[in-house]
Amino acid sequence: MSMLEVQNIHTYYDNIHALKGISLNVNEGEIVTLIGANGAGKSTTLKTISGLTKPREGAVRLHGNPLHTLPAHKIVEQGIIMVPEGRRVFGVLTVSENLEMGAFARNDKQAIAQDLEKVYSLFPRLKERRNQLAGTLSGGEQQMLATGRGLMGRPRVLLLDEPSMGLAPVLVDLIFDTIQQLHKQGTTILLVEQNARMALQVADRGYVLQSGEIVLSDSAENLRANESVQKAYLGIS
């Protein structure tokens, strides 16, 4: 049985039918990516898994236990951590306070302190600026902070929503290096990316979304080779 299972979910924004029966699964230790055009429903899928939006039909399960019935903060306690699109760091909190918020659901003080050091060693820039308000950081630093904040929750499954958006190429590389490092350490990752090329390089498997439906699912390798994927998402014609 796979670790995270999404079964036939239908999600609506008021009367807009955003997800029309999405089913996918993520196995322990895998990186799975969702690719698709703007508005295909990638972010909505992640939001539905994390509990920010509720599916009208269908189920989300972690090791067979339903998640879609839980409120968002309980889902976090299950180890499903999302790094949202556009960073969403707390601008009026300092860098270290932001990281502290990432560990909000945890009570193991010592382990939190250790994880904090880990994040600082992963992103030394954050350590330098730990007493600065997060609102004053650059876009790249904010992405580091958002990722670090996600790690502070000790994720069993990390949901990454557009981690490379709006970043300079150097920073994109750094972010993807980090993703691979996490992968090596055994973190399960569900990655949503516009940059399908990068995503398919690090991922084990991928799903292609179109207008709220999954139109293709295969190993990353096969997807990279797929002609229509190449045309639509990899810019190869």
Add this chain to the structure above:
Amino acid sequence: MQLVRRFLPLVIGIYLLLFFGPLAGFDFFRIVGEIYNKPSLLLQQLINGLANGSIVAIVALGYTLVYGIIELVNFAHGDVFMLGAFMALTVIGATGVTETSTASEKLTAALLAGAAAIIFCGVINVIIERFAYRRLRNAPRLAPLISAIGVSFIVQNIGLFWGGLRSFFPIMGVNSAAPKAFPDLIGRVDVFKDWFGLDLPITLSTKELMVIVVAAALMVGLRLLVQYTKIGKAMRATAENRDAAKIMGIDIDRVISFTFLLGGALAGAAGLMFGLYNNTVVFTMGFTGGLRAFTSAVLGGIGNITGAMFGGILIGLLAAFSDQYFSSRWTNAWVFAILVTVMVFRPTGLMGENVGQKA
């Protein structure tokens, strides 16, 4: 051109002030003369204003905390403050302590009354949020606002009913709506003269001292709580971005409940302070007191904790100054004229709004 446009309201304002100001008691040279002749009176009025403003500020904090976190003007807050004063009065009545009791009895009664008012108002405020606002959190802005006005009326009527229970609480006096005498447990001892033996032209009584010290302690306490505790940080995170807070594992319902608890507790403390300071409580005090407090919160920048304190004290000082040097008939007009002026030039209040940077 840009410059002209920018300062036009200021010029018009000064013009209006010069022409119509004297009608409302603004006579610059007379006022300067009076202050010059008797500066101690100005100092005395500053003490009066500071004490009054401190109570206003504590109530204003409740408005600003709630607005900061859910962007709702909680119109019922002033009335919760009134309930706090009633609770304190009821408890003091039950202890049987009066002006003639010993100091330790008075202190015990005041502490008991304070604890009761703080807990009671905190719980009431949580209940109000749970039943009147929570379900409307994602509704259009107007819905919770109307709900808040409704709750305000309900709470006011609870006060009216409570004030009529004189068979249970004899301290409630003649009839339900009448102003009720609040026992003077502190008394007026002149701090300068009687404690330090100083013969000054101004007096600072133990009452004013109590209000100012307690208010300052509450403000510092709140500031520390919001700044350094886990729940305080969660409050700030929730205020800035509710969804982001949720995915940190923050139970925002609990955080919002806690914010109402905190606001209510402050209102309860303010209710006791008001009773001990002014020695009269009445069921309509929540409406008028609330209006002043809300004005202070807006003046300071709603959602901004420091702003609310600053706004409250500023309004207290302003009102005292106007009573002394303008005319008490025009005090409300002056207070609101200042508010309008500030809003024209700084729509976000003196200290700026603080409701996060929502995208």
Add this chain to the structure above:
Amino acid sequence: MSKRSYLIISVIVVLSTVLSACATPAPAGGAGGTVTVVSDLPMTGSSLGQTQTIVNAITQAFESKGNKVCDGKWTITYKPYDDASAARGAWDPEVVTKNAKEYASNTNIVLVIGTFNSGAAKLMIPILNAENLAMVSPANTYPGLTKPGKGEKGEPEVYYPNKVRNYSRVVPADDLQGAVGAKWAKELGAKSVYVLDDQELYGKGLADVFNKAAVANGLTVIAQEGIDGKAADYKALATKINDKKPDLIYFGGITQNNAGQLFKDIRNVGFKGMLMGPDGIYEEAFVKAAGDASENVYLTFGGLPVDKLTGKAAEWRDAYKAKFKSDPEVYAIYGYVSAQVTMDAFERVCKSGKALTDRAAVREAVFATKDLDSVLGKFSLDANGDTTDTTMSGVQIRKGKFEFVTLLK
């Protein structure tokens, strides 16, 4: 809604139609029937202490005649209305207007005993004037309601669009009360006075009269200021006044406008001089609200204190106490007298052969009140609708009790 509730509602509708038809038989000429007299007083808020005793006294007066007039041909139904709202805790302009419109349109109502507050009268008189509906007030004292030249410009004509007077009162107006107050202040030894008012019609009117009369009596008026009746406290104002050291502070206003807090704060800042107020604070509620600060306060009002009443008035007081098991407040007797004026006017309407439902006839009869032998003694109503009775008393609060000091002329 279920079928059953439809049924119940239709039964209620039918029944109430039938019943109300029974309750108001259309009287032909002077044959008799039922008329309604209402009182319009603030029954929510701290005035209730006063107004409840007025309602009691009115009830008592009507019941003493078995609610019948004209040899039992006409029955009086008395209905007390409330013109206050809980939100204000005092009379509310909105409620007053709503009530007035209701009286005007309900043709069975032929006379209104009210109002209690002069500000309320200002709103109600014109509405009822247009409908020829007579008013008898047991408590309004603002001079401008009836007396030309004693109020603002255009008063009192503005209240009578019909050009015919319909409003009368059985209490002496404030041009007397303010004036005797100032005179009394002088007699008490005051040389300088500070005048405050609550910025309402009654309070400011009184304070203005007091101010003028004080000057006329050779007193120095330091200043006159208005207070916000809803402010939390008045320490700043009190500090300012105390600094000017007047011999006496006069407050024109009512208890409901925070008089208790004002007096407390005046004493709190160390003011040692005299304090005086009008009948608007002559009530138990003021003593309770002001506490120790009410001690030694001087009060003026029309009539005599309840425990100084003699003769018929004393008999009335004892009957009241026996019936209601409590003491009447000062205005209660005026409620009784208002009802007496009403019944006297009704009798005369009957004698003239007209029906009591004839509002114009009732109005005329009220204004023709002459040498009415009331519990307050004989008095008449003049062409302005004012009473010829001008008894004024000065009292002082001592140990929380109202002690009669002197008759004021």
